[in-house]
Amino acid sequence: MKSLRAKLAADPAIGTGNVLATVLKYGADPNGPGLTFDTPVDHFPAEHPLTLGELDERVQARTAWLHEHGITRRDVIAIWATEAQDIVLSFLALTRIGAIPALLNGKMAPPIADEYIRRLRVTAVLADANHRPLLETDILAEPRDLGQGDPAKAPQHYQHHADDPVVITHTSGTTGVPKAVLHTHTTLYAALKHLLTMPQAQGTDRILNALPIPHTATILMVNQVLGNRAEMLLLSSQDAPYVLENIERWKPHAVYGFAVTWAGLAREDLSNHDLDSVRMWFNTGDCAHEPHIRKLVAVGTRETVTREGRQTVRGSHFIDGLGSSEMGHNGFHITHTIDSDHYGRCIGKPYEFARATVLSSTGEELPPGKVGLLGFRSPTVSPGYWNDSNTTYRFRLNGWFLTGDLVYRDDTGHYFHLDRVPDAVAGFEGPQLFTSMSEERILAALPEVDDCTVIITPDNGRYVADVLLELSADALDRDRTADVKAAVGDEVAAILRNVTAVGTGEVPVTVTGKVRKVALREARS
Incomplete structure (x- = not known):
């Protein structure tokens, strides 16, 4: 009999818009793990580990509320909030009815948020109590209001086509108003399908999500843990002291985050903290710096195979790479331990589902050792920027997506990151x-x-x-x-x-x- 992971990997209809429903359809235990949030969810207290059934019921309640208020397929709904549960549960409910959630980082400056929402040409806006008075745009409701819906009145699950848009996230906005990155039902699930065919990575049974919640990476993680039937605590803040506090208290086996969080953790004397539970740190976005990685792999523990059999040893893994909202998943990967010596901004090799190259300014592929533009091809790549075809095509060259990075590769096929093009x-x-x-x-x-x-x-x-x-x-x-x-x-x-x-x-x-x-x-x- 096929395992659940094998069934998900083989299902041509599964994608970012229907993972929760599909996992339940294939017989996952409703009393098994759903998601855990660091703030209350409706009548559940903070850090109550929602079972799969409880998670589905809370999503159904929100789906019913949205349906009763006229939200339907292809409606673009902006969500501006801070708490992880506001964003993730609203996302799951909106995709269930075929709408397109557009997720905004809670730290975005209000004038930029207003302009970003205007450019999206949204149907409606959900904003929490802290952000609601900051917008000039009309607000439909606060995300927590959606939990008042009656789950029994939820409509049928929308049936997604492979190319249906399911979420809009945004870039970091280093040069001004962030770009609105579109992903489809399949682009954000292509990498997960590949990972489902491989042995589950060490530490991914209990994950602390310290990624920005409105980011593409968190959407990936939600779908990954649901498919793996794993536990995950989602943090509403990525500040290093808060992350460190939650590592000690919740004792995750893996921590996922951005380079800025690792830099913050590396400022602390980690030997004074109980981090033994951590087997793996996973970085996405910008690649991480060597001194920060070395401090993290020196703590925690990991399992390794020796002549005496499987043993637990001191020191953890750090999986580094390079990713972006547009790439849809880390495009590269390299694993560090306390014994690593392959640094120098090495981002490793592309995942098996992806291809990469180094390009000249006119699109010719460059040989090893030559610095150029990073070109990337993968089924995970975003089809483009919402309402902005000009920018979409500017980042395409000779059939490759341009990530905006300057790199070179060596004779072994390892890629090295030198800088962002504008910098x-x-x-x-x-x-x-x-x-x-x-x-x-x-x-x-x-x-x-x-x-x-x-x-x-x-x-x-x-x-x-x-x-x-x-x-x-x-x-x-x-x-x-x-x-x-x-x-x-x-x-x-x-x-x-x-x-x-x-x-x-x-x-x-x-x-x-x-x-x-x-x-x-x-x-x-």
Whole structure:
């Protein structure tokens, strides 16, 4: 008899819009794990582990409410909220009736949120009590109001076609108003179908989700744990102290997050915390920095096979890679342990379901060792940006999706990330000035630096580099210019203008924690 995971992998109709219903259809135990949230869900208290049946019933209640208020297929419904349960349960209910949830990060500035919603041309908006008064747009209801619906009055589940739009998420907004990324019923499930055919990864039976809740990555995780019949606690905040507190208390076997959370955790003395439950850290979005990874793999435990059999040893796994809302899933993967030596911003190799290459500005594929644009092909890639075909096609070149990253690959097929295109000075001829790689080198060379930011700006016909250092609490007060010059390499060292120590929180970041280098460049130009 086929296992549930095998049935899901073989089902041509399953996708992001119907995972919960499909898992139940194939006989999953309604008393088995559903989802756990860090805030109350209707009459359930915070951190009550909703069973699969309870989760379905709460989603049905919201589906009934939406149906009674005239929401139907293809309606675009914006959701602006902070609590994980507001976003995830609304998403599950809206997809059940064929509507298209558009998820907004709760940290988005109100004027940008209003403009983003206007560009979406939404049918209605759901906003929680904190965000409701910040919008000029009319609000249909607060997400928690949807829980008042009668589950018995929920309509039939909408039958999704493979290409049906099921969710709109947004980019981090490093250059202004975020781009609205569309995903279909199948694009966000293609990677999960592949993973269902493989052995379940160590640690993925009990997951702490420290990813931004409105992000594509959280939608992936919800569908993954439902299919794996795993436990997951979803956090409404990704701040490192809150994540650390929940690791110690809830004792997950895996923690999923962005690079900004790992940087925050690495600032702590992790030896003073009980992190033994963690087997695996999983990073998506920007690739993580070596010093941060090394601090994390030094704690926790993992299982390994020895001559004496399977044993638990000190130190955890860290799975790094590179992903984005548009890519639909991490496109690359590389695993680190305490014994790793393959760093230098190595993002590993593409997953089996994906293809990658390095392109010239005109679309020719470049050989190993040559820096160029990262081109990506995968069934997970977004079909485009909602209401913005111009931007959609600008990021296509010779049949490849352009991720906006500068990379090279070595002779073994491993890819290395150098920078984001807007942040670098890297023509195919001329200077090769990379901010992200410079940051990596500074962090590796100066252990007293917790985090750093490099900005390169034009100045009277030349380029100059400014470096902002976030120092550990016990760092000595001294000039580190010579150390930074020695670390970054000759080309960046030659244009170095200032090295400045800054406090935590002084560097402007986006809603997902990415540094807003465009704002820093404008301030220094």
